[in-house]
Amino acid sequence: MIARWEQGSVSPSIDNLLAIVHACGFELPLVLVPRDTSQDQSLEAGRLLSPERRVDRLLERVDGGG
Amino acid sequence: MLATLDEHRVTYIVVGAFARVVQGADEITRGVDIVPSTREENLRRLDAALNDLGARTSDGRGPTLAEAERLEPVTAFMTDRGELKVVPEPEGTRGYDDLRRAATREPLGQGLRPSVASVGDLSRMLSALGREDDMPKLLAMRRLAELELSRGIEI
Numbered sequence: 001m002i003a004r005w006e007q008g009s010v011s012p013s014i015d016n017l018l019a020i021v022h023a024c025g026f027e028l029p030l031v032l033v034p035r036d037t038s039q040d041q042s043l044e045a046g047r048l049l050s051p052e053r054r055v056d057r058l059l060e061r062v063d064g065g066g
Numbered sequence: 067m068l069a070t071l072d073e074h075r076v077t078y079i080v081v082g083a084f085a086r087v088v089q090g091a092d093e094i095t096r097g098v099d100i101v102p103s104t105r106e107e108n109l110r111r112l113d114a115a116l117n118d119l120g121a122r123t124s125d126g127r128g129p130t131l132a133e134a135e136r137l138e139p140v141t142a143f144m145t146d147r148g149e150l151k152v153v154p155e156p157e158g159t160r161g162y163d164d165l166r167r168a169a170t171r172e173p174l175g176q177g178l179r180p181s182v183a184s185v186g187d188l189s190r191m192l193s194a195l196g197r198e199d200d201m202p203k204l205l206a207m208r209r210l211a212e213l214e215l216s217r218g219i220e221i
Contacts, residue, residue, distance in 0.1 A: 039205070043206060047090045051089075
């Protein structure tokens with residue numbers, strides 16, 4: 001079961017997740033906070049570029065001192 | 067830099083900020099971090115590639131990774147083409163064999179197609195480091211995964 005969680009083929013239920021976190025000596029406070037979408041625009045723009053263009057964009061910024 | 071690694075047939079996976087940029091993150095970095103296969107023959111090829119790149123550590127040592135009894139968690143080299151960090155086992159992972167399962171070859175131009183760590187593994191590494199400064203990068207990786215997932219659903 002744990003191997004399947006690690007591989008991402010299944011996700012643990014909230015109850016199981018909390019049980020694991022507690023067994024490891026931690027708390028996982030489930031607190032609602034406003035969703036941060038401030039990066040969405042730049043991420044969406046980057047996602048639409050090819051990997052090659054993403055690296056070009058990085059190099060342009062580095063060369064330009066940005 | 068990566069072209070030289072390929073010329074020497076070094077087996078590695080790109081991780082860190084450069085990998086996140088390749089995956090779509092909006093970050094700035096001047097170096098490349100790699101996770102090499104730690105097989106002795108591969109480390110010899112990596113040493114040769116680093117020598118070609120004029121690599122030196124901050125204390126002036128040349129590359130001797132294949133001769134090391136135990137690899138350092140991070141070995142940073144300054145090369146003629148920028149900084150290259152060799153990270154045999156990034157936090158939260160079990161190294162090359164662990165990362166290669168989800169890594170993909172990404173075309174970066176000029177025939178270069180390095181193996182780049184997956185968005186999931188890049189998130190895992192940031193999360194394991196547990197640094198407050200990395201939180202925006204981690205959120206960006208998670209959001210990228212969500213955007214990819216939503217695109218899959220749209221298709």
